[in-house]
Amino acid sequence: MTILLLAEHNNGALHAATGKAVAAAKDIGGDIHVLVAGHNAKPAAEAAAKLVGVAKVLHADAPHLEHGLAEEVAALVVPMMSSYDVFVAPATTSGKNVAPRIAAALDVMQLSDITKVLSADTFERPIYAGNAIQTVQSPEAKKIITVRISAFPSVDETGSAAVESIDAPAALGLSTFERAELTKSDRPELSAARIIISGGRGLQSGENFTKYLEPVADVIGAAVGASRAAVDSGFVPNDMQVGQTGKVVAPELYIAVGISGAIQHLAGMKDSKIIVAINKDGEAPIFQVADYGLVADLFQALPELEAELKKAG
């Protein structure tokens, strides 16, 4: 069996999601070829070659592949699939964007967001926002799969696969990239962070994220997240949202501050190893999933936490 795995990258660097998708592909079994489709994406291709378990990196470089437009990437992948049995992409916004387009072209029903590989054709995936788990078997001749990256570990980066250049088909030009407004931050990314501290409506404003939450995050090198309530109230941008409709995360430590624990938020973080809840309402549902709960006013607790963590250093 041969697997084609679509790399997540921004041309200059490989995204951690790629290594996690490789871990899932290793569970499926077979030769893993990673496709790096981009423009001036040599650094990403070289990084992909280091992922342990990768047999070969295929590097397609063209201006129209720079921004990962679904139409262009699908046009590249679909003809390649005559030589592959399985297509795997991380279930990031870019993987989710392109995979079903490839599945439809191949007349294959896709398996979305798998969280466990039971055998080469049988998988677990969450449905109903993670409130139920579906065990599903695919008898399709080819399998198109997206992988929930929080459910798989990263692979080591000590490999040395060959990088092979491949030609990209001519641009379709159905869509064009106009601009990106990406959030810049020195903190770790939510999807890759070991520790996440998230704020909810209890923070009351965006300024309070800066004043109370971020100093704590910086002491312990944590990523900063938010509940949907905080995003919808305009405190912080949408890419900080943890939850069913935002990012699904599973860090070692998740600290929820001023978050009541709506089902939609729990769906995005309940697989974290240790959950801490700080909330002034002792009845808040977040305490039902928290390993450690502290009933306290966050405006007092957060400066204390910052000081204690500095002391514990």
Next chain:
Amino acid sequence: MKILVPVKRVVDFNVKIRVKPDGSGIDLANVKMSMNPFDEIAVEEAVRIKEKGGASEVVVVSIGPAKSQETLRTALAIGADRAILVETADTPVEPLAVAKILKAIVEAEKPDLVILGKQAIDDDCNQTGQMLSGLLGWPQGTFASKLELTDGAAVVTREVDGGLETVRLKMPAVVSTDLRLNEPRYPSLPNIMKAKKKPLDTKKPEDFGVDIAPRLNVQKISEPASRKAGVRVGSVAELVQKLKTEAGVL
């Protein structure tokens, strides 16, 4: 310009679902059903475009059991002009089959734009829009938080992992909605009454020559691993101490 909006009838987003103990599925008896929230946003967006003079007709379509008529009536009450029900048995239809039926409807109706929810909150597949645009050979703007129509193009701002991305799509195109695109209105009583008189056509999957037999075998549906509440700590100092020594995560 004509806009087609596919909608799905799903378990209401406020309902806490129950997994059947025998693993055969979700208990849907006496459960409140509603329009998939992302699809409601899609209907609202199409109706707003029409109200601003950007479209002449909004057609809604649902593929599902006879009761999906209620979902279509809701869409008509928001302001869609007419509805098509593609009636199926009361078993789930996979996104690939849905996309094939929608493709046939697009070829018959010739809309300039299809707007639909990015995913249904029951199967959480997030596939139909991308599959439909792929089958049609149209461009796609998924996870839209803003949509502008200018000079034969749809300019779509997309919610992506790192922030926002804007793409320009040649029309005709498929756009899938994310949560922040708009806030759907509550239909007024007069509009609910009016919706009852709007045309609703009923078809069958066979009318479009599409086989809706599932491709995937769902072996079982189970409860997720549950998480138990842990301990309450009395102070921040105790919390940090426990995280350090007991949990070992600091």
